Amino acid sequence: MSETQERSWAERLFGGFRKTSERLSENLTGVVGTAKLDDATLDDVEDALIISDLGPAAAKRIRDKLAEKRFGLGITERELKEAVAEEIAAILRPVAKPLEITAFPRPQVILVIGVNGSGKTTTIAKLAHWLTEDDYGVMLAAGDTFRAAAIGQLATWAERVGVPIVKGPEGGDPASIVFDAVKEATATGIDALVVDTAGRLQNKRELMEELAKIRRVLGRLNPEAPHDVILVLDATNGQNALSQIEIFKEVAGVTGLVMTKLDGTARGGVLVAAAEQFGLPIHAIGVGEKLDDLRPFDPDLVARVIAGVA
Numbered sequence: 272m273s274e275t276q277e278r279s280w281a282e283r284l285f286g287g288f289r290k291t292s293e294r295l296s297e298n299l300t301g302v303v304g305t306a307k308l309d310d311a312t313l314d315d316v317e318d319a320l321i322i323s324d325l326g327p328a329a330a331k332r333i334r335d336k337l338a339e340k341r342f343g344l345g346i347t348e349r350e351l352k353e354a355v356a357e358e359i360a361a362i363l364r365p366v367a368k369p370l371e372i373t374a375f376p377r378p379q380v381i382l383v384i385g386v387n388g389s390g391k392t393t394t395i396a397k398l399a400h401w402l403t404e405d406d407y408g409v410m411l412a413a414g415d416t417f418r419a420a421a422i423g424q425l426a427t428w429a430e431r432v433g434v435p436i437v438k439g440p441e442g443g444d445p446a447s448i449v450f451d452a453v454k455e456a457t458a459t460g461i462d463a464l465v466v467d468t469a470g471r472l473q474n475k476r477e478l479m480e481e482l483a484k485i486r487r488v489l490g491r492l493n494p495e496a497p498h499d500v501i502l503v504l505d506a507t508n509g510q511n512a513l514s515q516i517e518i519f520k521e522v523a524g525v526t527g528l529v530m531t532k533l534d535g536t537a538r539g540g541v542l543v544a545a546a547e548q549f550g551l552p553i554h555a556i557g558v559g560e561k562l563d564d565l566r567p568f569d570p571d572l573v574a575r576v577i578a579g580v581a
């Protein structure tokens with residue numbers, strides 16, 4: 272990315288996160304009472320972090336770190352926000368891992384999972400666009416055969432992005448579509464096969480069986496596949512996103528996360544709660560509906576945006 276592109280991305284990220292940023296920033300405003308970091312201020316900081324969706328564990332960790340480094344020392348509001356940003360970054364850095372295409376033999380099989388409406392289909396399209404821009408050969412597989420609309424939507428995106436798609440009829444067997452897709456991707460030298468899956472969390476057992484079958488079939492073609500199981504989460508769900516991680520981890524063996532819809536929600540702090548609670552890699556974040564609105568997860572920039580000091 273050029274410097275201008277970097278700058279415009281930072282501005283867009285800040286614009287997207289504006290509500291989250293304002294929320295924590297407002298909650299932190301006025302907490303510096305005696306101009307020294309004392310217990311009362313630390314309590315207020317911890318409360319501000321919790322009500323900003325960062326979760327109790329991350330809030331406690333940030334409080335303890337602030338106390339350890341600065342207790343009894345003079346601090347301005349700006350310095351407090353800077354210090355909070357630094358501690359948020361320390362939580363986010365270990366989980367920031369861009370998706371890498373390294374599978375050998377190709378293709379790298381990327382299962383994308385998530386509840387309906389989480390932004391799964393749009394994220395697949397954005398991911399395909401992103402990988403295509405990086406000169407990888409990409410193919411999509413319409414493994415969500417539960418709804419005809421899902422297949423149609425994915426096909427429309429495939430056309431828009433300019434990548435091939437393997438699909439079957441509504442109600443078809445997802446595992447057989449994935450099987451065909453891997454064979455075709457292998458034959459045509461595709462680097463990354465991105466597989467859409469059904470997001471029926473309301474029927475956990477069926478979903479688990481469906482994903483297990485996809486895994487079995489994939490395993491026959493390549494024991495390493497699927498290489499990635501990416502869970503797409505909607506940030507507007509706030510704390511609910513955390514329970515989705517819990518369930519999908521159990522059902523599908525999640526290897527990484529993408530958080531979408533960070534634009535227009537004040538609940539972006541949930542990213543920090545997810546990082547603290549699960550430690551799963553965060554590959555990217557979505558801050559809009561356009562194809563280039565999926566970006567790598569930059570922990571320092573995101574931390575500064577969340578704390579309102581970007």
Ligand SMILES: Nc1nc2c(ncn2[C@@H]2O[C@H](COP(=O)(O)OP(=O)(O)OP(=O)(O)O)[C@@H](O)[C@H]2O)c(=O)[nH]1
Nearest residue numbers: 386387388389390391392393531532557558559560
């Ligand atoms: N503002 C915003 N909207 C998004 C983002 N990602 C997806 N959306 C929108 O969210 C809605 C749902 O996205 P889909 O990609 O269709 O979600 P899905 O999880 O595949 O849902 P189903 O198609 O119902 O299974 C669409 O209107 C998208 O345009 C994002 O990062 N920001």
